[in-house]
Amino acid sequence: MAKVRVVVTDERACGRRVEHGVYLVAGEGEPGGVLDLFTLINPPIPYPVALHRSPRLVQADAILERQPMETWWVGTSLRTEEKKNADEWAYEMFGMPVEKRVRIGDCEGVRGASEAVAVLAAAVSYDTRIPRMFRTLTERNIQELPGKAVVYYNKLHTALVNYTENQQVSDLLTAQAAVWRLAHVIPPHTIGQFVPTLSTLLYLMGLRQDASVMLRTITQQEYVL
């Protein structure tokens, strides 16, 4: 028979522990003891991903030294990260391959994917005119176009709704990537109809260089707000 220990604690904000639940416990000790129960990191280390439920295996030193996120993972988490197709990740995050992302627009000249994410995260913002622009796309039926337009239209919609509820930068990053994908998957004969609106969306998200590049390279027009 295994030993059962009695844990005496206060109730937490998330309520009491669930019977037969498994809990990860850290910093368990007496308040006021020798060791800090929880050591703060100020300023926080950016972790620009969507919320995940499972714990990730990491190297503490890589995080504390603020090394690029790619170097944090170990064990199964490293294998999971490696398994992810690099292009798939880049399309999800940037709407384009990393090699292209670091050469153009707001990320031109950055040294890699991590830096590009940091640049975009610092640049993106929300403008109250964004819903109107999105409505314009909807009224012109971009979602009815053949191919993958509807996929990225839905992604854009979800990201914008999530953003208005939670004000998370990660949702704006998802939104800008979806805008780039939309510009690339719509049929060529509809470019003139949609790309100016898509580039305005980028502009309103604070990505002014990107907006200009999109308009210049896809429609061969100069950007004028």
Add this chain to the structure above:
Amino acid sequence: MKVTSLLVCVGEKYYKLHQVINEYKRLGVSKRIAATSIPEGLQEGVSKVFVAHPRAIVNVSDPKTLRELADFLYQWHYVGMMGDPLEEHMLSIAYALSELSEKEPGVYANAESTFGLTYQMGIIGYAPFSGFQLVLKESETDLPTELDHMRPLVDAGVLELVHVVYEEGSNG
């Protein structure tokens, strides 16, 4: 040899940023995970458990500045550290906003629109790894039959069986 550590996210559903910080500093980290998520290679007291929160990093929309936001918060006596560079006190600013959103929701809503606030997930701290615990019912003195598949983890000392007793009058 490097020791494996863990990184977990805490959602906003139950915890605002200031609540996480207050609670974890007082009680340490306790986070429910799937039984299938128990990893190997962690060392008690040596491995760290890092915690990320979606509102750890605050961005202010142009033309407003972080300094203006900090000055605004200072009026409400919510920010303790106001040195330069201000970015080094980001957690204090995020904490102040989180507390403001709870204590003065109207003032917070005003700040949110005035400063065009956006948030980014960030790692806010860490605690030394203690272990994995399985909570038994009060009447149970051993792993129940329906959880027999976890017996190897218990026998290997990876999963500890516990009864949880709450301090009288505790309300989180």
